[in-house]
Amino acid sequence: MSGAPYIRVGFLGFGTVGSGAYRMLEDNREAIARKVGAEIEVVRIGVRDEAKKRCASPSLLTTDLGSVVDHREIDVIVEAMGGLDPAGELIERALRRGKHVVTANKELIARRGAELVGLAARQGLDLHYEAAVGGGIPLIQPIKHQLAGNDILRMAGILNGTTNLILSRMTDEGEPLETVLAEAQGKGYAEADPSSDVDGHDVQFKLAILSSVAFGKAVRPEQIYREGIRGIEQADIAYAKTLGYVIKLLGIVEAVEGGSILGRVHPTLLPKAHPLAAVGGVYNALCLRGDFVGDVTFMGRGAGGEATGSAVVGDLIDVCRNMRIGGSGDAAPFSGEANARPIEELTSAYYVRVVVPDRPLVLGAIATIFGRRNVSLSAMEMRVIDTKLNHGEIAFLTHRCLEADLRQAVEELRHAPEVLRVCNWIRVETL
Ligand SMILES: NC(=O)c1ccc[n+]([C@@H]2O[C@H](COP(=O)([O-])OP(=O)(O)OC[C@H]3O[C@@H](n4cnc5c(N)ncnc54)[C@H](OP(=O)(O)O)[C@@H]3O)[C@@H](O)[C@H]2O)c1
Known part of the structure; x- marks a missing residue:
């Protein structure tokens, strides 16, 4: 698209995700320029090792990551380096310098998302993180x-x-x-x-x-x-x-x-x-x-350079379109902290596997322990696992019950004379 304006982008990190996004920008350059109404030009790429062979010109590479976020002509920073720091500091610095940010960094967004999204919103900037969850799947x-x-x-x-x-x-x-x-x-x-x-x-x-x-x-x-x-x-x-x-x-x-x-x-x-x-x-x-x-x-x-790169480029295109119409601030800050309930309050069905001596009254004793804790059984599978010792194994499924009750029943089973071992218990999803 000759004559189209340029939007200049700096990358922080050029591994699996960074190079995947870069290749997409190169391979689909014309179509992307048409959709954005501007050429997206990568002008600087921050890496740890400049000597590594890459799919981008060595002239774009630098180990001075600060110089990427401080670059006067760069409008958007793509962070694909991972980890909390220096990625967090660099994103913060980029936002304070008025640059939009696209990141794939799940750990950083999970830990500091509210703060960084809030900063982006106050600055009237975009901070997108589609690639942080589900790789290439738009979520x-x-x-x-x-x-x-x-x-x-x-x-x-x-x-x-x-x-x-x-x-x-x-x-x-x-x-x-x-x-x-x-x-x-x-x-x-x-x-x-x-x-x-x-x-x-x-x-x-x-x-x-x-x-x-x-x-x-x-x-x-x-x-x-x-x-x-x-x-x-x-x-x-x-x-x-x-x-x-x-x-x-x-x-x-x-x-x-x-x-x-x-x-x-x-x-x-x-x-x-x-x-x-x-x-x-x-x-x-x-x-x-x-x-x-x-x-x-x-x-x-959910992962891989091409799929995750696709999510990064999708975010980048969104930012560039917003820039073209002079709008941004799509950061959608969160309003306060969520109140989260503890797992003991969950209501679910459960699977419980135990090893027992293969003798009469065992099954009845186990059912009584479950029953005392309001846990009712919906299915069961059993088999002999040691004919010499006469040991059997039983896998139970329960109806939906309170996790606190299930945990108490499991604790009681662990100490019951009719149970040799509680091997495992797992939550069950119903349709
Ligand atoms: N891989 C996936 O499928 C995937 C999927 C979804 C999200 N993500 C997220 O995307 C981010 C990047 O993952 P990745 O798999 O692309 O990682 P990667 O392949 O290890 O690439 C990391 C890149 O960042 C550079 N880098 C890391 N720390 C640096 C530092 N301190 N200074 C300068 N450069 C540094 C590395 O430089 P060198 O090349 O010089 O070593 C490399 O280019 C992570 O947050 C990850 O959780 C990854």
Whole structure:
């Protein structure tokens, strides 16, 4: 588009996401210029190691990241470096210097989103972070715009591709978690330190961001209950299968009475007919329920340079269009802090697996313990696991009950003479 005005962009970070976004800007340059009504020109790229081979001209690279945010001609900063600092300081500095910001940084937005979005709003600038949740799947913008008229009642999602891949492999190949995790690390799907994925921190950050946008109040990661997948054994997957379920790591948040929310990240038994049950491998998906729109499901590639780059470029185009019409300040600040309820107040169905001596009256004693705590049973599977010792294993499903009651029942089972071991208990999603 010759003669079109230029919008100048500076990148902070040029790894998987940064270079993915850059390649999209290069490959689709003409179409993007047509849609924006201006040429988007990347004029500076901040990296750690200038000597690395990149898909951009070496003349654009610098290790002086401050010089990118201070650059007089740069209108928009794309932050794709990750981590809290220096990324946080640099974004703050860019906003104070009057530059719009697009970021993919989930940890930073989950921890400092309210403050940075507030700063952007006061400055009349855009701060977009679509890429921080769900990779290439549009989630933040649809919730912020098209679905904004709804009261969001509930969101449940598969928001981490690595753990979804691990659980899919465990289900399909019957391998234990350690074997599948080591293989995923070998192939580069899982980090050398897998804690962020496997222990659920990554989903906790993403759910905090989604909840803040959906409920319009800042939700801190610590306000969301978190459990990872390390405790999932092959036996749980096998019982789940027999009972008609698959196990997935879900992030779930719901609006509860009095304007509060209850957010949680944990492995979940999902009925095979649930829309999220078929989401396998590295894919992500989110089911959202609004009071007027009803149920909406989003699905797509939750990570990777191209998918995440697509979300970054989408945000960048939005910022550039706003600039072209002289409007901005679409930062949509949150109004105060959300009130989050503790997990003990959750009402859910549960799966409980125990090892017992195979003798009369055991089943009755266990049912009595559940019953005393208002927990009623809906299904059961049992098998002999040691014929010499005469040990059996039972997997129970409960009807919906209060988590505080379920926890007390489990505690009592742990000390009951009729129970040798409580192996696991997992929340169950109903249709
Ligand atoms: N990867 C994904 O699929 C994905 C999906 C959604 C969101 N995200 C988020 O996107 C962000 C970037 O992730 P990524 O996977 O693209 O990371 P990455 O491949 O490790 O790239 C990070 C980039 O930032 C640069 N960098 C990091 N720290 C720096 C510092 N202190 N000074 C100068 N440069 C620095 C690195 O420079 P060098 O190249 O010189 O090392 C590299 O270019 C993260 O916040 C991540 O959570 C990633």
